[in-house]
Amino acid sequence: MGNYLVIGGSSGIGKSVCEHLSKTHSVFATYNEQETQDSKINYQKYDVLDDASTIDDIPEELDGIVYCPGSISLKPFARIPAEAFLEDYKLNVLGAIKSVQAVLPNLKKSKSASIVFFSTVAVQTGMGFHSIVASSKGAIEGLTKALSAELAPHIRVNCIAPSLTNTPLASGLLSSEEKIAASAKRHPLQRIGESKDIANAVDFLLNDSSSWITGQIIAVDGGMGSIRMI
Numbered sequence: 001m002g003n004y005l006v007i008g009g010s011s012g013i014g015k016s017v018c019e020h021l022s023k024t025h026s027v028f029a030t031y032n033e034q035e036t037q038d039s040k041i042n043y044q045k046y047d048v049l050d051d052a053s054t055i056d057d058i059p060e061e062l063d064g065i066v067y068c069p070g071s072i073s074l075k076p077f078a079r080i081p082a083e084a085f086l087e088d089y090k091l092n093v094l095g096a097i098k099s100v101q102a103v104l105p106n107l108k109k110s111k112s113a114s115i116v117f118f119s120t121v122a123v124q125t126g127m128g129f130h131s132i133v134a135s136s137k138g139a140i141e142g143l144t145k146a147l148s149a150e151l152a153p154h155i156r157v158n159c160i161a162p163s164l165t166n167t168p169l170a171s172g173l174l175s176s177e178e179k180i181a182a183s184a185k186r187h188p189l190q191r192i193g194e195s196k197d198i199a200n201a202v203d204f205l206l207n208d209s210s211s212w213i214t215g216q217i218i219a220v221d222g223g224m225g226s227i228r229m230i
Helices: 012-021 082-108 131-151 177-185 195-206
Strands: 003-007 026-031 041-045 064-067 113-118 155-162 217-220
Touching: 003 012, 003 082, 012 026, 012 195, 064 082, 064 195, 082 113, 082 131, 113 131, 113 195, 131 155, 155 195, 195 217
Parallel strands: 003 026, 003 064, 026 041, 064 113, 113 155, 155 217
Antiparallel strands: none
């Protein structure tokens, strides 16, 4: 049994990760606006964008952290103000940096700690209207590589790059059966991702089954990033 912290564990992928891990581990999670309670999960309020907000209720020894907050803002590049890129960067990158720095002493006390970030298939596969999210998540992929080198051999750092996943965050893109079907057809596996698909990958990267894996960007994307059907 390990001690794991999930930043942004109140909905979507974060909630699925919490539920999956809590079956066999002690899970500590944060929420921001959506107050959350669960008898199996230790929730606390934490705002990644507020410098005054801190992570307090965690064990002295932490075996892993998963940073889940993210955004999906798809707009034509010419109509995006520069400030929008900065705001997205703050959430996706600076929030992750702040959170990991806050618990790094706890991670260093574990014999085998792991950090998991999230990117997107749009970083390695150019997609129109994805300039905001691809920019910030591209920075996350760079952070993954740099931290994995700096924190080795005691802390592993990896990143999952999903395609479109059926979560509240993506609800605007999957608001009808027609949109869901159209998105599914774009993937070689002919379906969109579910939260449990990502949670399974997170579990693997946190546990000792992946003890010889670090510095990797793992595509969990239904084949979209690497396969072209003919």
